[in-house]
Amino acid sequence: MTQPPIPGVIRQDVFPPPPPVFLTGVPVFLGRAATGPRTPTRLTLWPQFEAAYGTAPGGFLADAVRGFFDNGGLLCHVVRLDESKPPAAALQAALDALDGVADEADLVCAPDIVTAVPWPTDGFLEPVLAQQRVLLRHCRERGDRFALLDGIPTTDTTKVMRQCAELTGADGSFGALYYPWLWAPGGDGLLRHLPPSGHVAGVYSAGDQRVGVQRAPANTEVEGVVDLHVRLAPSGVGELYGQGVNCLRALPGRGVRVWGARTLSDDPAWRDVSARRLVGTIGRWVERFMTGLVHEPNDVRLWVRIMRELTAYLDELFQRGALKGRTAAEAFFVKCDHETNPPEAVEAGVVVTQIGVAPTAPAEFVTVRVIHGASGVTVDAA
Incomplete structure (x- = not known):
């Protein structure tokens, strides 16, 4: 039997607030656009970018942001570069503008680095390396960000391996290099070759939402991609990956997939992207909470x-x-x-x-033993 209400007493159910959400997989995109603010802008939907920056040709910024949201990206920050400054100085100024504004960002992408000078001239690589080193140094100095770098748009894989070798070192554990470029719709909807970092950032974000930073951002289909600039043979993928280049592959019946999760570190302890990001995330949690x-x-x-x-x-x-x-x-x-x-x-x-x-390590190779015997065939995966 229900108790009658007590005069002067009102029941009110109070539920404790949910614990604060600690987001990961939040990139900041630095690039060129025809219009828009040069201060960091927080976006949760692609139409917000269109309204603030438009989709007029000028760089790969719109393409990268659209690729991020097409691949399940949840939240990003955008900074339009000041093109009146030299490329490296403009990049550093944009990174400095993030202090205290976009502290939730743990990924950094600069898709327009490869458009600093015309390619594929002999002098193309050095300006690209100088700017990518700026990103890696920024991430190392903070200790809680990770740079997604684009391989140069070439069919000569030896040049990509040289780019990788030049970036490998003390700062290398705070970044990863992706190759080749994509054949995909840009921000304006037209098909063209695009740097992969924006789409890959969406893969990172979606994986973090489903599982967490411990999941290796690899063997995941990249949405919104028609084909690749270069179709690599398995032997070419193995050679590049052995040098630390994360490849994208077009697999029959499985679409275009990210096929690698290694940093640019020369230290085996920091070889895996998931290990580096996990430790960086722990550091962010300690600082915040x-x-x-x-x-x-x-x-x-x-x-x-x-x-x-x-x-x-x-x-x-x-x-x-x-x-x-x-x-x-x-x-x-x-x-x-x-x-x-x-x-x-x-x-x-x-x-x-x-x-x-002790971070978990991704299983890069699965050994399968096929044993033929009198009783038949036994398949043993080790």
């Missing part, structure tokens, strides 16, 4: 709180399959105690926390 602990008393209670919150976050990543190991203890550790915070550190107002994680 631990800011509330600043100015708290630097003692054991603070250390325990830090360990509790970090352990809960990393355990969630482990449960989602982002970290490898049979148990959470094998997947990660968090240490914040008297050893990491000796008296001199406490007196200086510094809290030191050590975090160790």
Whole structure:
């Protein structure tokens, strides 16, 4: 039997607010457009770009943004480059304009870098490399962004391998190189050859939404693509991938797919895109959600709180399959105690926390053994 309402008492159901959404796969596009603001603009739909920048020819910016949304991209930022400045200076100015405005962006794309000078002249590659190094350096200095770089538009794969070799190094773990170009509708709907970074950024975003940053952005069909500028043979794909170039392949019955997930790092520990992005995402989470602990008393209670919150976050990543190991203890550790915070550190107002994680690695090769015997044929995938 329902209780009659109590006079003067009103029941009100209060639901706790949902936890803050921590987005990944959010690119910032830097490029040329006929019109539009030069300050960062936040977009969630392709028509917003059309309204702000139009689709008039002038660069690949519109094409990249449209390719991003066609491939499941959720959110991006756009900055129109100041073409009155030298290309590298314009790029650096656009990156500087992002500070404090587009902090949620964790990917960087600059599809117009390859249009800096006419191609395929002998002097084409050096200006491209100079600007792509600017992007890689920016991502390394921040530590939480990843650059999607376009291979030069050529049919000579040796030039692409040279481009890759020139970009490989200390900054290389913060970027990946994609080749060849696409034959696809541009921002104005007309078919032409386009740099792949915008479409690939959409693949990153869609994968992050479905699974998370731990998913390798590879073996995924690229939507809105008719064909490729160059159709690579399997041997060519293997040669390029061995050098660190992520290829796109047109597979019969499976469409055009991203076929590689390696960074430009020369350090095996940072070879996989998913490992680099996972560590960068953990860093972003620590910076964003631990800011509330600043100015708290630097003692054991603070250390325990830090360990509790970090352990809960990393355990969630482990449960989602982002970290490898049979148990959470094998997947990660968090240490914040008297050893990491000796008296001199406490007196200086510094809290030191050590975090160790074991990112999952993508299975690039699956070994299949076919055994013929008296009882028939057995297929064993290892």
